[in-house]
Amino acid sequence: MEEQRIIRSEYSEIMQQSYIDYAMSVIVARALPDIRDGLKPVQRRTLYDMYELGIRYDRPYRKSARIVGDTMGKYHPHGDSSIYDCLVVMAQNFKKELPLVDGHGNFGTIEGDSAAAMRYTEARLARVTQEAFLADLDKDIVDFVPNFDATEKEPAVLPVKIPNFLVNGSEGIAVGMATSTPPHNLAEVIDAQIALMQDETLSTRQLMRYVKGPDFPTGGIVINKDELAAIYETGEGKIRIRGKVETEKAKNGHINLIISEIPYTMIGAGIGKFCADVAALAEKKVTNDIIDISNQSSKEGIRIVIELKKDTDVENFTNLLYKKTKLEDTFGVNMLAIYNGRPETMGLKSILQANIDFQFETARRKYTTLLQKETDKKEVQEGLIKACNVIDLVIEILRGSKTRAQAKDxxxxxxxxxxxxxxRESVVMASQLHFTERQADAILEMRLYKLIGLELDALIKEHEETVANIYRYEDILEDRTSMSMVIQEELRSIRNEYKQKRKTEVGQFDEAVYEEKPEEEIDVAFIMDRFGYAKTIDATTYDKNFDTIKNDFKYSFKIKNTSRVCVFTHLGNLHTIKVQDLPAGKMRDKGVPIDNVSNYDTTKEQIIAVLPQSSLNIYRLLFVTKSAMMKIVSGGEFDVTRKLVAATKLSDGDELLSVSVVTDEESCVLYTENGYALRFLLEELPDQKKTAVGVHGMNLAKNDSVSDMWLLKPEESREVAIGEKSFDIGTIKIAGRNTKGSKLKLK
Structure with missing residues (x-):
């Protein structure tokens, strides 16, 4: 019986190694493209499977489900959705500079509509894929490796003839790293590669005479041209892109702003979000220039129409869109790829050089294979020509032999x-024959029609071509310059066949500056009912209905339309609300819940005061808590722009009871839950900052708390309701602050 040993190991070490193995598997085998062919494994396997199935560009389309199933079963056992998503993206001309798949059916739209299910769509290889990505696979041009279950062979890399990593770009998230490469113009990238092949000393800046910058399928404008050199040098950086904006006159004299090209990052749901963001600018009154917005995009291209008023400053409005929406956006560049089996961030020159090295390697293997085939062919041709010269002897040998082996020997x-x-003469001549094994087999399999004179002439001509090919292939393999010329010629052929005009404009533009139009400052009235619904109304309407408003609404006051409303809560918070964010309505309009336009939480907070911010600078505010902590704070401290700030500091378990504006009042009256009242002069309270806790206003008994507070002018008499009874608080004698007060005898 074999002896078994227990291997003890630290658990953390096993976890660490397992995580590293997993991370490298994701990085190399799934998420990152290979620098040589610019493809991720799922893309490479899908294209190779289509090639193996014979779904060529000049043959009928095949169901996508068939392609996905075959790829999953043979090469990529990671789920059908990832394979189909890959197939869809490779067919979308708005995502790929050079689509690799010719899709038939609904393969999604630039506006974010998803592709139809794989059982409905069909696909085949694009012509460029077949000619520039999959050609010469039968010439031992790349290594083949076993598939996941060792039942098939798949190429470790496709023999791509162009720098596809740059042309189509790539995006992928691995473990601890991500790749993000923008697409580029095919003709420019090929010209740069040819230039580098002719002069290896070219710098990145010199190569950028050919590669102007990214060329996004959606067009747009790259606005930070001066930063591109550093991005292409390091392989990292941020590209700023804008949509293309044009103007046209509408029939009614208005101005139509036309967005005909969008940033690459806006593909999909971004278009709908952009339209919503523009509409929000009008709803929030950031601009009053917008009349209407409509998305009129179709198969012909993007067309988003924003209808503007006649007197709109179009340039200023366009800058507003750049600042406040995704019409100007950033594309993060991190040109990370698998290079020599390791993830590496590469610049423009190193990417092109890696592709050049790959082209020389595949060319060497290709022409080595072709040379061997031509050499074998030459051997056979020479044997057949020699046999034709002694054909009578050959026929005599064949007729006189009893077996094939005897004739061949x-x-x-x-x-x-x-x-x-x-x-006897034939015997002597036959004994002098020395054909090679391959030549002998060819002679034995030769058909009689080859003896016709014209066929013999064709054979001799073919032999001459073979000799010329051998000479050419040997020259290519022995002379790097000759091989370079051949590669360059192939590149030029691909460029001339598949080149497209540049779609993306590249330039250096200043940052968009939007000048907000100063809004005309007018008086409006803020009103809020007891249910928390608020709105603004015209100041004239407020004056005419003053008595009704005071009876029907809990809070109401005049305020400037450019100011803010201050909402104080029992938790000591101050919520500020822009008057512009409140709906302007009529008396009968319901308004909007106050929590919809602020950070106020109706489930946790209670409003104790609502005041106009514009008036606070000239007033002082009196803060009173349930534990009788009091202070006076300058109203200017609440001239803030943040939506939520702390209005005061509270002790644990304490709550803010009231916030009142102090004008010409002389004294205040505190009344407690247990029925005690204290009146003292306001001059006894210190002026403090909003961050202070305050001072004791009343010496409370245990388990007692302040329930009401009133302010009184000198010699003022006022009846107040306390429960079901009333009391004239003006009769309470003035005492000292922080005393117990006296028990009220209510009638």
Whole structure:
């Protein structure tokens, strides 16, 4: 019985190694493209499977489900959705500079509509894929490796003839790293590669005479041209892109702003979000220039129309869109790829150089294979020509031999034993034959029609072509310059066949500056009912209905339309609300819940005061808590722009009871839950900052708390309701602050 040993290991070490193995598997085998062919494994396997299935560009389309199933079963056992998503993206001309798949059916739209299910769509290889990505696979041009279950062979890399990593770009998230490469113009990238092949000393800046910058399928404008050199040098950076904006006159004299090209990052749901963001600018009154917005995009291209007022400053409005929406956006560049089996961030020159090295390697393997085939062909051709010159002897050997092996032995080694010849002379001639094994096989399989004179002439001509090919292939393999010329010629052929005009404009533009139009400052009235619904109304309407408003609404006051409303809550918070964010309505309009336009939480907070911010600068505010902590704070401290700030500091368990504006009042009255009242002069309270806790206003008994607070002018008499009874608080004698007060005798 075999002896078994227990291997003890630290758990953390096993976890660490397992995580590293997993991370490298994701990085190399799934998420990152290979620098040589610019493809991720799922893309490479899908294209190769289509090639193996014979779904060529000049043959009928096949169901996508068939392609996905075959790829999953043979090469990529990671789920059908990832394979189909890959197939869809490779067919979308708005995502790929050079689509690799010719899709038939609904393969999604630039506006974010998803592709139809794989059982409905069909696909085949694009012509460029077949000619520039999959050609010469039968010439031992790349290594083949076993698939996941070792039942098939798949290429470790496709023999791509162009720098596809740059042309089509790539995006992928691995473990701890991500790749993000923008697409580029095919003709520019090929010209740069040819230039580098001709002069390896070219710098990145010199190569950028050919590669102007990214060329996004959606067009747009790259606005930071001066930063591109550093991005292409390091392989990292941020590209700023804008949509293309044009103007046209509408029939009614208005101005139509036309967005005909969008940033690459806006593909999909970004278009709908952009339209919503533009509409929000009008709803939030950031601009009053917008009349209407409509998305009129179609198969012909993008067309988003924003209808503007006649007197709109178009340039200023366009800058507003750049600043406040995704019409100007950033594309993060990180040109990370698998290079020599390791992830590496590469610049423009190193990417092109890696592709050049790959082209020389595949060319060497290709022409080595072709040379071997031509050499073998030459050997056979020479044997057939030689056989035709002694055809009578060959026929005599064949007729006189009893077996094929006997005839072949005679042709190769001159062995005549057992063969019937017509004459002694034939025996002597046969014994001098020295054909090679391959030549002998070709002679034995040769058909009689090859003896026709014209066929013999064709054979001789073919032999001459073979000799010329051998000479050419040897020259290519022995002379790097010759091989370079061949590669360059192939590149030029691909460029001329598939080149497209540049779609993306590249330039250096200043940052968009939007000048907000100063809004005309007018008086409006803020009103809020007891349910928390608020709105603004015209100041004149407020004056005419003053008595009704005071009776029907809990809070109401005049305020400037450019100011803010301050909402104080029992938790000591101050919520500020822009008056512009409140709906302007009529008396009958319901308004909007106050929590919809602020950070106020109706489930946790209670409003204790609502005041106009514009008036606070000239007033002082009195803060009173339930534990009788009091202070006076300058109203200017609440002239803030943040939506939520702390209005005061509270002790644990304490709550803010009231916030009141102090004008010409002389004294205040505190009344407690247990029925005690204290009146003292306001001058006894210190002026403090909003961050202070305050001072004791009343010496409370245990388990007692302040329930009400009133302000009184000198010699003022006022009846207040306390429960179901009333009391004239003006009769309470003035005492000292922080005393117990006296028990009220209510009538």
């Amino acid at each position: 005679c042709l190769v080694n001159g062995v005549t034993d057992g063969i019937n010849f017509k004459s």
